Amino acid sequence: MELRMLGPKRAMVSPIALGSTKFGRREGVKYPNDFVLPSDAELRDLLAQAKDWGINLVDTAPAYGSSEARIGGLVGADDHWRIATKVGEEFVDGQSYFDFSPAAIRASVERSRRRLRRDVLDIVLLHLSDDDTAILRDGAAVACLFELREKGLITAVGASTKNAAAGLLAVEDCDIVMITLNPADQSQRPVLTAARDADKGVLIKKPLDSGHHGDAGAALADLVCEPGVGSVVVGTINPDHLASNCAAVERALANMQAAVDGGDNGMGMA
Numbered sequence: 001m002e003l004r005m006l007g008p009k010r011a012m013v014s015p016i017a018l019g020s021t022k023f024g025r026r027e028g029v030k031y032p033n034d035f036v037l038p039s040d041a042e043l044r045d046l047l048a049q050a051k052d053w054g055i056n057l058v059d060t061a062p063a064y065g066s067s068e069a070r071i072g073g074l075v076g077a078d079d080h081w082r083i084a085t086k087v088g089e090e091f092v093d094g095q096s097y098f099d100f101s102p103a104a105i106r107a108s109v110e111r112s113r114r115r116l117r118r119d120v121l122d123i124v125l126l127h128l129s130d131d132d133t134a135i136l137r138d139g140a141a142v143a144c145l146f147e148l149r150e151k152g153l154i155t156a157v158g159a160s161t162k163n164a165a166a167g168l169l170a171v172e173d174c175d176i177v178m179i180t181l182n183p184a185d186q187s188q189r190p191v192l193t194a195a196r197d198a199d200k201g202v203l204i205k206k207p208l209d210s211g212h213h214g215d216a217g218a219a220l221a222d223l224v225c226e227p228g229v230g231s232v233v234v235g236t237i238n239p240d241h242l243a244s245n246c247a248a249v250e251r252a253l254a255n256m257q258a259a260v261d262g263g264d265n266g267m268g269m270a
């Protein structure tokens, strides 16, 4: 899988990434079916399989239970992997708590560096709550992440937003924005357009509507071919799903390349 540039910090990432909510948390999630957390051996195999397909980005968060620590233990020392994590949301005793104060953000980044076993975090996103627009307008949380970037503790700063207004603010203020885009929810599409025009990085979350969308291959194929999309973050703990998702993406990208090559000779043929 050919890597793509993600935003102004020029990180090279695979067109699909591994979403890791199901690596570490079962409570308070919106997936259609209950599941058990993968064992360490299953997770090791899944990450190795993803690496074999050329995936080099995994998305995690402190709010995903044991996900961060498990990823750090399994691939933190492997510089093949780019790791995106978040700040601002904690999930404790089945309940989400939000704190975007600079003190909380600094403490969260320190903890993520320890858990992920990385001196420098590749990508840190604000894990925004329903008042995402107000938090971005306030500016203190974004400023704190940039301060940590200046200190060399973070490479790229971003925000995972809930609505288009916040997404547009994040495009103005950050290196990277993470938005929901899937066949059932196109509400943040204007953010993709704005990010593309501003050369900012775009990560797509919930590309399969958290498992509620039936045709996974077609949805992922469409998304990876969208201009401006950096990486599509798909959550899975199922090796067969991972393989079929990667195969669908590779086919779509090969077809897109063939169409471009065909167009180049002006005859519609390669």
Ligand SMILES: NC(=O)c1ccc[n+]([C@@H]2O[C@H](COP(=O)([O-])OP(=O)(O)OC[C@H]3O[C@@H](n4cnc5c(N)ncnc54)[C@H](OP(=O)(O)O)[C@@H]3O)[C@@H](O)[C@H]2O)c1
Pocket (backbone or CB within 6 Å): 018, 019, 020, 021, 022, 031, 032, 059, 060, 127, 128, 160, 178, 204, 205, 206, 207, 208, 209, 210, 211, 212, 216, 217, 233, 234, 235, 236, 237, 238, 240, 241, 242, 244, 245
């Ligand atoms: N606020 C935020 O920042 C935020 C919010 C949500 C998500 N995220 C990130 O984005 C990632 C993706 O979002 P998501 O996990 O909510 O949803 P998603 O990627 O849209 O869907 C994941 C669900 O789809 C299933 N699935 C995957 N491939 C499949 C296939 N080929 N056929 C059938 N089912 C398939 C998975 O089940 P199996 O495990 O059985 O494959 C899982 O239940 C998360 O893991 C997380 O890293 C961030």
